[in-house]
Amino acid sequence: MTSSTDQAPTLSLDVVIFGGGVAGLWLLSRLRREGYQAVLLEADKLGSGQTRYAQGIVHGGIKYALTGTLTPATRAVAAMPGRWRDCLCGTGEINLRQVRLLAEHQYLWSTSRLSSRMAGFFASKLMRSRTRTVGEADRPEVFHHPQFTGQVYRLDEPILDTATLVRTLAEPHRDAIWAIDWPEGVRCEAADPDQMAVIELSLGGQQLRLEAKRLVLAAGKGNAALLAALGRSAPPMQLRPLQMVMARGALPVLYAHCLGASANPRITITTHGDQNGQPVWYLGGQLAEEGVGRSAPGQIKVAQQELADLFPWLDFSDLQWATLAIDRAEARQPDGQRPESVFAAEDGGVITAWPTKLALSPLLSDEVMALLTQGAVDPSPVPVKLPHWPHPGYAPLPWQEEERWT
Numbered sequence: 001m002t003s004s005t006d007q008a009p010t011l012s013l014d015v016v017i018f019g020g021g022v023a024g025l026w027l028l029s030r031l032r033r034e035g036y037q038a039v040l041l042e043a044d045k046l047g048s049g050q051t052r053y054a055q056g057i058v059h060g061g062i063k064y065a066l067t068g069t070l071t072p073a074t075r076a077v078a079a080m081p082g083r084w085r086d087c088l089c090g091t092g093e094i095n096l097r098q099v100r101l102l103a104e105h106q107y108l109w110s111t112s113r114l115s116s117r118m119a120g121f122f123a124s125k126l127m128r129s130r131t132r133t134v135g136e137a138d139r140p141e142v143f144h145h146p147q148f149t150g151q152v153y154r155l156d157e158p159i160l161d162t163a164t165l166v167r168t169l170a171e172p173h174r175d176a177i178w179a180i181d182w183p184e185g186v187r188c189e190a191a192d193p194d195q196m197a198v199i200e201l202s203l204g205g206q207q208l209r210l211e212a213k214r215l216v217l218a219a220g221k222g223n224a225a226l227l228a229a230l231g232r233s234a235p236p237m238q239l240r241p242l243q244m245v246m247a248r249g250a251l252p253v254l255y256a257h258c259l260g261a262s263a264n265p266r267i268t269i270t271t272h273g274d275q276n277g278q279p280v281w282y283l284g285g286q287l288a289e290e291g292v293g294r295s296a297p298g299q300i301k302v303a304q305q306e307l308a309d310l311f312p313w314l315d316f317s318d319l320q321w322a323t324l325a326i327d328r329a330e331a332r333q334p335d336g337q338r339p340e341s342v343f344a345a346e347d348g349g350v351i352t353a354w355p356t357k358l359a360l361s362p363l364l365s366d367e368v369m370a371l372l373t374q375g376a377v378d379p380s381p382v383p384v385k386l387p388h389w390p391h392p393g394y395a396p397l398p399w400q401e402e403e404r405w406t
């Protein structure tokens, strides 16, 4: 930052959050509801990180339990669908009634009879409460075909439209969500939990100095640069890349994982609409993980072969195809694998946070609230009058950006 902010107005806050993805926005809502004086700073558009690339599945842990064993990750996410459903019907901790629900349930299908180990797993007491075997008549339409010989399970996992999720979380707090000119227009300093962190902002000729009891870094991949700007190298981050595939055309509506040979679904399909409402299949799972080293045409070819293999009765010849390369940003794990749950840790007045999954944002906000309580950071009794500051706006969904299809 070049210009001095000595003369800039100073605002004293409890918490300043960096990052307007689902994690930062959820936390801002929680903090403000509990009386904290908090603002959120966004370097780009709201939702522009991983959030808009998410398939929108509110996982309940079943995808993670596909190995047939119950892991800590399975337990951590088990409560999430219920907690989100309360919010979606307006009775939860945040009112998400304006969020568009794409589907009430996610499905899981196998291409042929399940192995006895997997069949036993689905019949177990734990899984019986969270999955339902679906009879032929109740299956998604795409499986109403004589060539389909597998089994279909219904999972208690709603699927959300992430654009309306971001907007619904952000709109009630517009006054406290500010655009920043990162890195040129931002200088931050935090060294000691007993002293206020300082952030100097400069944007379009306006200047502002913020003091905060805690900084929360919820900037996804951007956390690494924020930590570096604060002179830190920990906690370390890992990036796990994906190459997702999009197919557009006359496609049936489907939200489902296909069981594969590994612990990860062979493919995960969600259905969205392009800007003209045309159906788009968004394809993830093992296909996206294994597709990272492939060229875009190579990845599309593999996706076409997978779909032809899984749905030999459907015609995919008239579709338009595109790929999306995107990194997942998480707390670094010794084995480089997906973290078991959320990550939040405090050091010298700075809380670094990664939700690991969109679905775990409520759990992440619990952890951050607990860190504030542990640090005796209580809500300031006197409300702060927030100045007018530019709002960052909303990122479009990738499949609605026409240029990606050409």
Ligand SMILES: Cc1cc2nc3c(=O)[nH]c(=O)nc-3n(C[C@H](O)[C@H](O)[C@H](O)COP(=O)(O)OP(=O)(O)OC[C@H]3O[C@@H](n4cnc5c(N)ncnc54)[C@H](O)[C@@H]3O)c2cc1C
Pocket (backbone or CB within 6 Å): 018, 019, 020, 021, 022, 023, 024, 041, 042, 043, 044, 045, 046, 047, 048, 049, 050, 051, 052, 053, 054, 055, 056, 057, 058, 059, 180, 182, 218, 219, 220, 221, 222, 223, 225, 226, 242, 244, 284, 326, 327, 328, 353, 354, 355, 356, 357, 358, 359, 360
């Ligand atoms: C392809 C894909 C599919 C997924 N599908 C699912 C799913 O179906 N269900 C699920 O639960 N999870 C899913 N996930 C995971 C989920 O998307 C992420 O866990 C979640 O969106 C992370 O949210 P976040 O707010 O931490 O980070 P992000 O969404 O990455 O947001 C970070 C924000 O910080 C901003 N930022 C960056 N640097 C700075 C800075 N210096 N200052 C201020 N702001 C900054 C960015 O612009 C961005 O807006 C998926 C992820 C991917 C990649």
